[in-house]
Amino acid sequence: MARKQGSHAGITGPKVQDAALRLFAQHGYAAVSMRQIAAEVGVQAGALYNYTADKQSLLFDLLRGNMTELIDALDAAALTGTPLARLDAFTRFHIRFHLPRRDTVFLSYMELRNLTDENFAQIAELRRAYEDRLEDILHDGVASGDFTVPDCRVATLGLIALLTGITNWYRPGGRLTAAEIEANYCTLVCQSVGARLA
């Protein structure tokens, strides 16, 4: 079946998202022009507006997509067992989700400033929902006497910062494999909440 001349729907769209993600992560949202994104995709700047209302939507859609994907994947993992087992599983989940998505993670933590107030509020709500999953694990561990944590909210924010920081220095092919890094961080995390290691 013949396709309309010049029609690339379903191809150009994702390429625009990919190019925007890569360029925003590398240079920062404000430093990247629509012309640069268009050049990366291989079209002229005006053509981008067939796929996004404006530059802001491009950023917002990337961040929202990342957060909903993250939360859906965590809920699908359905962590069960003792608080320590769930904490260990959360740690491994977080690392496995984030390591292959370093560009997106970087964006999600660095470019919140460049969202409009309304868009920021939506992303913040999603982040809070994710954090709450971890905080629940910590609360349960404290209640059961498995964990020693002075303040679960502080520990939650601290642990997420600890884990997400990996994306700032991890490089594929570096000194440690992803599995080694994962094991290292599991030890750090479980020890940090005062859990006895198995």
Added chain:
Amino acid sequence: MARKQGSHAGITGPKVQDAALRLFAQHGYAAVSMRQIAAEVGVQAGALYNYTADKQSLLFDLLRGNMTELIDALDAAALTGTPLARLDAFTRFHIRFHLPRRDTVFLSYMELRNLTDENFAQIAELRRAYEDRLEDILHDGVASGDFTVPDCRVATLGLIALLTGITNWYRPGGRLTAAEIEANYCTLVCQSVGARLA
């Protein structure tokens, strides 16, 4: 002694730095124009170039000043005692230094991308020097049997991310005082390296 008309050397200079810091931290380096900085200072854009060679130097000087100040302050603190005592002191030092400088810290971690290659290399070297101070403490603790850490380098990067993350959510007048936060993080940090708490 009469001052030259319109001369404000020693006043405008620091004001330019302050305004650049505040605006860069709030909106991001790339999103802030020299005209905005000038307006914040209360001069016209052209006058800024009496105090900085260009916009890049403005950013670089802020970051370099922060890093050298940080390292000098740490060395002046001259942490001594057992590895656990030194780790506790490092944690408190890091938090006390960073909490009142949230704008600068934010810049130092977010705007490295916007440095030229040469300027980036200089800042990276200073950061490495700071990290090494913590890594030495961890090495000593492992050697003495006080700490259980699988990989000191990983733990160093992790702990710095953990501690620096405070600046992302701390607000003066929030639920916890700075002293409470400090105590919370000391517990987390010391437990994370497998140290027995005093």
Added chain:
DNA sequence: GTCTATAGGTAGATAGAC
């Protein structure tokens, strides 16, 4: 759906008067 062209505005940086 993509192109060219362009509107309307702002950017960093400089020149020369005072």
Added chain:
DNA sequence: GTCTATCTACCTATAGAC
């Protein structure tokens, strides 16, 4: 040291041809 004025370049977004 600061001002006004300006240069050159780039920006986002839109209009209309194909």
